[in-house]
Amino acid sequence: MDREKITLTGAQETMLATLYGKALDSRSPHSILRDHEADKAVQRIDYDFRKTGVKGTTAAGVALRARQLDDWTAEFLAGHSEATVLHLACGLDTRAHRLHPPSSVRWLDVDYPEVLELRERLLPAPTGDYRMIGASVTGDAWLDAVPDDRPTVAVFEGLSMYLRKEDGKRLIQRITARFPSGQLLFDCYGTLGIRLQKLVPAVRNAGASLHWGIDDPREIEGWHDGLECLDALRSVDMPGLDELPVSGRVGMWVLARIPGFRDIGRILRYRF
Numbered sequence: 001m002d003r004e005k006i007t008l009t010g011a012q013e014t015m016l017a018t019l020y021g022k023a024l025d026s027r028s029p030h031s032i033l034r035d036h037e038a039d040k041a042v043q044r045i046d047y048d049f050r051k052t053g054v055k056g057t058t059a060a061g062v063a064l065r066a067r068q069l070d071d072w073t074a075e076f077l078a079g080h081s082e083a084t085v086l087h088l089a090c091g092l093d094t095r096a097h098r099l100h101p102p103s104s105v106r107w108l109d110v111d112y113p114e115v116l117e118l119r120e121r122l123l124p125a126p127t128g129d130y131r132m133i134g135a136s137v138t139g140d141a142w143l144d145a146v147p148d149d150r151p152t153v154a155v156f157e158g159l160s161m162y163l164r165k166e167d168g169k170r171l172i173q174r175i176t177a178r179f180p181s182g183q184l185l186f187d188c189y190g191t192l193g194i195r196l197q198k199l200v201p202a203v204r205n206a207g208a209s210l211h212w213g214i215d216d217p218r219e220i221e222g223w224h225d226g227l228e229c230l231d232a233l234r235s236v237d238m239p240g241l242d243e244l245p246v247s248g249r250v251g252m253w254v255l256a257r258i259p260g261f262r263d264i265g266r267i268l269r270y271r272f
């Protein structure tokens with residue numbers, strides 16, 4: 001079978017780094033996420049994955065972040081059997097495959113059309129009430145077409161930092177205004193992380209740019225009446241760090257003790 005050549009660049013290309021992280025993790029006997037579908041997709045892609053700079057510790061870090069967002073999404077669905085999931089900037093992530101939501105859950109994977117074309121060729125379609133929407137999340141039309149009849153969880157991993165703050169704010173305000181209730185689950189960089197972006201090979205080598213850093217998760221609460229931050233986990237002390245290789249554990253331990261670096265990234269959960 002001919003492997004898929006990659007012509008995407010910038011933010012779109014960075015999805016190969018997170019995919020590769022999950023694939024590498026799945027090959028480990030101590031895999032955190034066991035995302036074997038990610039590994040199958042990697043085998044079908046003609047790309048020099050060394051460009052991502054992702055190796056053992058980074059791969060495990062990507063898997064831990066994804067697992068945390070999976071766990072929160074699953075928790076939301078356990079409490080809301082009829083719900084809508086907006087999986088924004090899905091890239092080649094297989095969250096719907098990993099979580100197997102029941103057919104009472106409406107699942108929407110959203111990313112740019114050219115990303116979804118590749119996704120269709122590389123990944124099997126999940127079962128259930130599943131649809132893909134090809135659009136920029138900053139546009140209006142796609143969200144207006146999503147039925148507003150159910151509690152809604154918006155999960156977006158590896159997206160906020162690529163947005164400008166005003167676009168991120170508008171996205172959050174449009175979601176929280178449209179649906180009756182729900183949650184927002186996403187990761188973010190702090191402003192120091194944004195300043196140090198050239199040190200991240202996946203970002204630098206794809207020619208991508210990061211814009212929005214969040215230092216105070218509570219600021220977002222003021223963007224919609226009743227929006228409340230439930231969790232703000234620092235990347236340096238997220239659950240499961242003991243599953244990292246020793247070098248990663250030591251690195252995290254050191255970062256957690258340096259003011260500024262401690263807040264370099266977070267995983268956030270809000271309800272509205």
Ligand SMILES: C[S@@+](CC[C@H](N)C(=O)[O-])C[C@H]1O[C@@H](n2cnc3c(N)ncnc32)[C@H](O)[C@@H]1O
Pocket residue numbers: 011012013014015016018019088089090091092093110111112115135136137138156157158159162163
């Ligand atoms: C680092 S990747 C993360 C992909 C996936 N969430 C994961 O964790 O593997 C960044 C993703 O954000 C998407 N993205 C960036 N800006 C976007 C926008 N304005 N609208 C839709 N998708 C966007 C890119 O196309 C890419 O798939």
